Amino acid sequence: MTEISEPVLSLQDIHKAFGGVVAIETFSLDLHPGEIVALVGDNGAGKSTLIKMISGVHAPTSGDIQLEGNPVTFADASGARAAGVEVVYQDLALADQQPVYMNMFLGRELTKGPLGLLDKKSMIAETRSLVEDLDVRIPSAQAIIRDLSGGQRQGIAIARATHWASKLILLDEPTAALGVAETAKVEELIKTLRARNLAVLIVSHSLDQVFRLSDRICVLRRGQQIGVRRTSETDKNEIIAMITGLQSS
Amino acid sequence: MTLLPSTFDIRNYIVYLGFVAIFLFFAITLFDYGFLSTRNLTNIVLQTAPATIMAIGLVYVLSAGEIDLSFGSITAVSALAAAVTMQSYPMPFGVAAGLGVGLAIGAFNGLLVAWLRLPSFLVTLATLGLFAGVARTMTDLRSIPVVDPAFTGFFGSGQLFGVPSLVWWTFFSIAIAHVIYRQTRFGAHILATGDNPRAAQVSGIKVPRIRFLVLTFCGGCAGLAGLLYAGRLQAAKYTLGESDLMTVIAAVIVGGTALNGGKGSVIGALVGSLMMGMLNNGLILMGLSVSDQMIVRGLIILVAVAVSLRDVTR
Numbered sequence: 001m002t003e004i005s006e007p008v009l010s011l012q013d014i015h016k017a018f019g020g021v022v023a024i025e026t027f028s029l030d031l032h033p034g035e036i037v038a039l040v041g042d043n044g045a046g047k048s049t050l051i052k053m054i055s056g057v058h059a060p061t062s063g064d065i066q067l068e069g070n071p072v073t074f075a076d077a078s079g080a081r082a083a084g085v086e087v088v089y090q091d092l093a094l095a096d097q098q099p100v101y102m103n104m105f106l107g108r109e110l111t112k113g114p115l116g117l118l119d120k121k122s123m124i125a126e127t128r129s130l131v132e133d134l135d136v137r138i139p140s141a142q143a144i145i146r147d148l149s150g151g152q153r154q155g156i157a158i159a160r161a162t163h164w165a166s167k168l169i170l171l172d173e174p175t176a177a178l179g180v181a182e183t184a185k186v187e188e189l190i191k192t193l194r195a196r197n198l199a200v201l202i203v204s205h206s207l208d209q210v211f212r213l214s215d216r217i218c219v220l221r222r223g224q225q226i227g228v229r230r231t232s233e234t235d236k237n238e239i240i241a242m243i244t245g246l247q248s249s
Numbered sequence: 250m251t252l253l254p255s256t257f258d259i260r261n262y263i264v265y266l267g268f269v270a271i272f273l274f275f276a277i278t279l280f281d282y283g284f285l286s287t288r289n290l291t292n293i294v295l296q297t298a299p300a301t302i303m304a305i306g307l308v309y310v311l312s313a314g315e316i317d318l319s320f321g322s323i324t325a326v327s328a329l330a331a332a333v334t335m336q337s338y339p340m341p342f343g344v345a346a347g348l349g350v351g352l353a354i355g356a357f358n359g360l361l362v363a364w365l366r367l368p369s370f371l372v373t374l375a376t377l378g379l380f381a382g383v384a385r386t387m388t389d390l391r392s393i394p395v396v397d398p399a400f401t402g403f404f405g406s407g408q409l410f411g412v413p414s415l416v417w418w419t420f421f422s423i424a425i426a427h428v429i430y431r432q433t434r435f436g437a438h439i440l441a442t443g444d445n446p447r448a449a450q451v452s453g454i455k456v457p458r459i460r461f462l463v464l465t466f467c468g469g470c471a472g473l474a475g476l477l478y479a480g481r482l483q484a485a486k487y488t489l490g491e492s493d494l495m496t497v498i499a500a501v502i503v504g505g506t507a508l509n510g511g512k513g514s515v516i517g518a519l520v521g522s523l524m525m526g527m528l529n530n531g532l533i534l535m536g537l538s539v540s541d542q543m544i545v546r547g548l549i550i551l552v553a554v555a556v557s558l559r560d561v562t563r
Binding site: 102116 | 440
């Protein structure tokens with residue numbers, strides 16, 4: 001299936017340098033709808049830099065980013081969001097003292113009437129149906145974020161991304177702060193994104209998780225793209241060797 | 250407010266309990282001193298009107314995670330600017346001068362905080378002193394009379410449908426500020442900015458713009474408070490607003506606004522402000538000396554703020 005569909009995201013010969021320091025040598029990758037690709041590598045390998053380029057925070061020094069075949073340059077993160085790219089950050093980017101529904105619509109609140117007053121009713125209703133759809137168990141759409149567990153929060157962050165992303169979701173260490181049961185729940189949630197025909201790029205330090213979730217694995221080492229493997233055709237030893245550089249691809 | 254909070258928290262209602270408790274206390278102990286007379290109760294509302302308007306501005310600023318300490322000085326400079334202008338020009342120019350000065354000083358605070366990223370605490374502490382000095386030099390410490398009957402009526406002693414104009418000012422300011430705060434995207438963005446600036450930023454909210462706007466708005470509120478003082482007292486002096494700093498901050502905090510942003514209440518600030526006004530009034534009626542009043546007021550504020558801010562989960 002991934003061969004016949006056109007890629008959602010296409011990175012071609014991406015190169016990034018901060019001043020004289022090269023963060024990414026050259027990087028190329030295609031992401032297809034309904035596909036989960038994992039980005040792995042040691043600290044400082046360049047994973048975050050890549051995520052930031054795709055989400056519009058940094059611009060590549062050279063190379064092309066294409067969304068559904070069209071070259072794009074994002075002025076900032078809002079540009080990427082407008083194009084259908086959503087990011088779930090490691091620190092969740094939730095406003096803790098606000099209710100769930102306000103977080104779901106953070107910066108994109110619905111309004112009604114000539115005065116442009118907040119349409120809380122619609123936001124609550126949409127939030128409710130979304131969390132039910134994704135089976136994120138929260139007490140209510142009006143619950144305050146601070147009163148929720150880590151897993152529930154991450155569920156909301158992912159639900160928010162799902163709601164707004166039309167093409168691509170970037171997940172940066174989505175379960176780094178979660179316990180075992182909560183991790184399992186969030187992984188289930190990530191798998192459902194496949195059925196929604198979204199492309200998912202996930203950064204994770206847990207190889208077990210990468211093997212449970214991904215269709216393909218892309219390895220970075222010190223800014224070099226070491227290789228891409230089908231998850232079904234590789235094993236942990238090979239990936240670890242690629243990450244650590246004990247065996248060249 | 251159709252939405253019930255998900256968890257009941259007594260701290261959200263402390264201002265209403267405090268208000269009722271203080272009211273009952275004075276109603277009983279000062280019954281023979283006319284505390285409950287319509288005239289005295291109306292007086293409390295009239296006297297707190299400027300402080301209530303300042304409190305609105307502070308709710309916005311605190312909710313966005315910033316603070317403004319300079320509003321008292323802005324009030325004085327605005328009142329003086331209006332009074333001086335009206336010595337030679339008609340009332341609309343005086344009003345424009347008063348509000349314009351308030352907004353301009355607020356914008357100056359906002360500029361330094363939003364785009365130079367200086368801490369609002371230090372910026373507004375500096376402008377508090379700076380504009381207190383300006384207020385003193387503007388008129389050589391003299392008091393400037395405000396005689397225009399249209400102005401003193403509109404902003405001070407006038408009435409509409411038998412209700413004093415200061416009550417109307419309080420009512421409309423609170424109503425509009427409450428709706429903007431609770432029911433508009435701007436209000437939601439203020440809360441998001443104060444709650445988690447990074448989350449607000451990555452969600453496309455222009456955080457510096459919000460910081461600039463709340464501080465400008467607070468300056469505008471202080472400017473309006475200056476006009477109300479000038480209208481009620483029929484004069485402007487550098488001391489206007491000087492003693493309101495502690496009262497207004499206390500009113501806002503007791504009213505349920507978080508010191509570190511993301512949470513607040515305009516209605517709470519109104520009730521907090523009326524509570525402080527009632528306290529002042531009651532202590533005077535009790536015959537306490539000015540020094541004793543300061544001590545009692547300070548202690549009561551300390552208790553109220555402590556109860557409001559104490560986090561029971563920690």
